[in-house]
Amino acid sequence: MSAAPPAESTEVAVVGCGVVGATTAAELARRGADVTVFEAGDVASGASGRAAGVCYDAFAGKLDAEIAEAALAAFRERDAITDCPYVWLAREGDDRNAEAMDEHVPRMRKRGRDVEFIDPANLDARWPELRTDDVERAAIAHDAGYVDTGNYTRETAQFAIAAGADVREETPARIDAPACIDADARVNGDAFDAVVVAAGAHTPRLVAAAGLPIPVKAYRVQAFLSEETPLSAAVPMCYDATGGYYLRPRDGRLFVGDGTVPEAKDPTDWDRRADAWFVDDCAGYLEQAVGQSVPEFRSWAGLCTATPDGHPLVGKRAPGIYVATGFQGHGFMRGPAIGERLAEAVLGESPPPQFDPRRFAPDEDFDIVEGMSLEE
Ligand SMILES: Cc1cc2nc3c(=O)[nH]c(=O)nc-3n(C[C@H](O)[C@H](O)[C@H](O)COP(=O)(O)OP(=O)(O)OC[C@H]3O[C@@H](n4cnc5c(N)ncnc54)[C@H](O)[C@@H]3O)c2cc1C
Structure with a gap:
């Protein structure tokens, strides 16, 4: 630089x-x-x-895609990112998320994003440890990775x-x-x-x-890190839209995230520990994702912000x-x-990115909608 x-x-x-x-x-x-x-x-x-560090540029919106692309380039310039494909899944019966993928993947491709649908059989061939028998729709974002x-x-x-x-x-x-x-x-x-x-x-x-x-508004999201497992070397990053969780390899362990609690929290008074229900659910998520649960190493919560x-x-x-x-x-x-x-x-060198903080009434009320979604 x-x-x-x-x-x-x-x-x-x-x-x-x-x-x-x-x-x-x-x-x-x-x-x-x-x-x-x-x-x-x-x-x-x-x-x-406290974050998972999942990074990708597969956005359908122009500005989102540009920002994500520039950020990936910055991570790469610093050699800070481990390249790893990001797989999105909708399981049988989940028509809503399958349709969301049908709508958004072509839009992302039109933006030049390296995203494609992948046949569950091909997914299985590439990552046999991923459970794909009930996958209805899958897509893969190639320009993705994780950062510490x-x-x-x-x-x-x-x-x-x-x-x-x-x-x-x-x-x-x-x-x-x-x-x-x-x-x-x-x-x-x-x-x-x-x-x-x-x-x-x-x-x-x-x-x-x-x-x-x-x-x-601030809201809690949660993270689970498993004990060490060989599965960490055998899976890509993965977002299961049907189950509402994501997964990534991390230092020989599996990082499982989401556990979004869409309630406004006071940032000076909130629980930094993961909830017991989330830790329990992670066993089920892992069963669904990789066919077995892996014991907890540690878990935590963090605050995200909604608009x-x-x-x-x-x-x-x-x-x-x-x-x-x-x-x-x-x-x-x-x-x-x-x-x-x-x-x-x-410094007045360029206009601010088009996310004007004055675009709403300052006291506008709204419901917190979780950030991870295939529906933008
Ligand atoms: C479990 C979890 C998983 C996540 N996974 C991902 C992911 O995979 N990918 C992704 O892109 N994002 C992820 N996020 C979201 C991401 O972490 C945040 O969007 C991002 O880190 C926000 O960065 P920030 O610098 O705005 O805020 P923060 O990192 O929260 O930094 C704000 C800083 O302000 C300081 N501060 C607060 N009050 C004061 C004060 N009065 N004076 C001075 N300093 C103050 C705080 O101490 C803090 O250090 C995740 C978040 C969590 C909790």
């Missing part, structure tokens, strides 16, 4: 050092901005350190530091929005030309306290105040591209 000449010494505060904040900070700093990062805990202590999300985020924070950013861990931020258009935004009393709030599930709370509400239309809020919320949140469980795989575009927008 060659650094662009500093356009200006804009002073920017970045609140939150997950994948989005770390990337934004690194991209701002290497463009010459004077960057201070406020992180309430440790780098990657939020959702970015905690390591990637910490490494990105190190790039930000190397480019000159001041990354302050264990430093919770409080934001004051400017009372008039010419005043500076403030973080913990200090003035900045711009403040980027990339505090994940805490973003709505922090900007609401500054008088700038946004319609974003009224399922698309994130990224961009200017008020003069000098930018937000990036509402990624519906897809924030890690977009993080590198979102951070770069946001940095450019803050």
